[in-house]
Amino acid sequence: MPSATHEASPLRRLWRYTRRHRPTVIWATVLSVLNKIFDVAPEILIGAAVDVVVRADDSFISGLLGIESQWGQLLALAAINVVIWLLESLTEWGYQLTWRNLAQTVEHEARIDAYAHVQRLEMAYFEDASTGGLMSVLNDDVNQLERFLDVGANEIIRVVVNVVIVGLVFLLASPLLWVIAFLPIPVIVWGSFWYQRRLEPRYAKVRAQVGTLSGTLANNLGGIATIKAFTAEDRELARVSGESDAYRAANREAIRVSSAFVPLIRVAILVAFTATMLVGGRMALDGQMAVGLFSVLVFMTQRLLWPLTRLGETFDLYQRAMASTRRILDLLDTEPRVQPGRAHLPRPVAGAVRFEGVTFAYSDGGPVLTDLDLDVPAGQTHAVVGLTGSGKSTLVKLLLRFYEPRRGRITIDGVDVADLSFGELRGAIGFVSQDVFLFHGSVRENVAYGRPDATDEEVERAIRLAEAWDFVSALPEGWATVVGERGQKLSGGQRQRLSIARAIVRDPAVLVLDEATSAVDNETEAAIQRSLETVSRGRTTVVIAHRLSTVRHADRIHVLEKGRVAEAGTHEELVMAGGLYAALWRVQTGAGYELPAPTA
DSSP: OOOOHHHSHHHHHHHHHHEEEEEEHHHHHHHHHHHHHHHHHHEEEEHHHHHHHHHHGHHHHHHHHHHOOOOHHHHHHHHHHHHHHHHHHHHHHHHHHHHHHHHHHHHHHHHHHHHHHHSSSOOOHHHHHHHHHHIIIIIIIIHHHHHHHIIHHHHHHHHHHHHHHHHHHHHOOHHHHHHHHHHHHHHHHHHHHHHHHHHHHHHHHHHHHHHHHHHHHHHHHHTTHHHHHHHHHHHHHEEEHHHHHHHHHHHHOOOHTTHHHHHHHHHHHHHHHHHHHHHHHHHHHHHHHHHHHHHHHHHHHHHHHGGGGGHHHHHHHHHHHHHHHHHHHHHOOOOOOOOOOOOOOOSSSSOOEEEEEEEEOOOOOOOOEEEEEEOOOOEEEEEEETTTTTHHHHHHHHTTTTSOEEEEEEEEEEEEEEBBHHHHHHTEEEEEOSSSOOOOSBBBHHHHHTTTOOHHHHHHHHHHHTTTTHHHHTTTTTGGGOOOGGGTOOOOHHHHHHHHHHTTTTTOOOEEETTTTTTTTTHHHHEEEEEEEEHHHTTTTEOOSOOOGTTTTTEEEEEEEEEEEEEEOOOHHHHHHHHHHHHHHHHHHOOOOOOOOOOO
């Protein structure tokens, strides 16, 4: 069921979210109100000027200021007009400056808050959320909100103030004309809200479709090599074209409804303006109304009703912004299911790792690990091997608390990892993944990513230990060379060595290697193995491996089968035991030994 927060209107939720900016909102509103007052005043001055010409020393200005000369009255009106125009210009500068800076600030904070929140969400969240969908929230939706705050909020305030001020003028001048002029307004307001309800689901569909389109584009750009390799350019172009056309169709439906708004408003304005001109004109001809006042009301009718034609555009902007606001705030309201603790590891950190009765299953499947026990004493190198799907990489994800076990616990130096802060836990672990991710930056920036304060000497030492110094020093700009997005300018082996250097530079108590040599050639594998043997000495090391040759010298090897430790021992012990490990070893060394049937 949706939460009460999610059921609240997006505007109310936005007001709560921006509460620290309420003084700025109030000040911007005051400036908008004052500007509209000064904007309406010249119409009153026009009526006063007509009154001076028609009634001479009996005019309203003559009685108010005590000036008998018509020329003197006109000069006084001109001076007042100059002051009003200057104040209008000043308040317009003020409200634009305030609203636009507020819009930029809220846009910045919403994007940063949303991105920071996304980083706190557990890895399971990203299994269901598309990258493109998240990008559309963090970029396009935030931009829609900024556009509304920049223009729409001020426009709504000015329209409301305009109706109130002009309404007071009409009411004081002629209650009959007030009724005639205001008759269309209920129709316009009702029509606006009716359109708002009609537009809301349509713009929600537009926002959802832009997320799908963004996801498709992001996915295809990330997989451009695969698209080219399988000559699927035309097929992918057709798919992107289909998604883009669906986005266009969703927008077309919203445009179809919103574009009919202004023409309908114009009809209502025509009726009210014509009635005011005829009825008011008749009253002026019969002497029931001063000519100057009639002039004011004719101008005011236009001033009253014409801005309402922009309600359609404003509501269009409002609905787009509210659809985007809902998506932004829904993301911010998503509670992380994996929460950090506050405990600290005892110092110095020894790095003893222990899994005790750990059971785990992903949200969309059966158990991956079942009552698993695994003990890695401090300073030892332990390997975890097994068939594909046996749960090897899941161990790493649980150790790093990307996921939470359903039962059991995982400890480092006797402290439950669930009690540790993320900084304390992950700061003690150096992680090298089989899927190496390098950022678009220099070699040095990527190596020092886990410790930005690392000295040049520490970075160079880590690169040398990872046996990467030869190729790094041969790059065009050495370690200042930019590696490209995801490190695409480097080979797979070069990227892997830099990822090892990145883990080394943190000097972690626990080094975790998840299939670190699975995608490299034999020569690179041998180089990586030499560097790992060096850096793992005296350090707790957990190696997840498919190639058994890379872990044969481990202090202990754990063989997983169906989420349990089926056997454990040294390489020699496991080969002699003749179980699953021995079968895997024979297959990988070319002996043709068949794998035994999995145990129940």
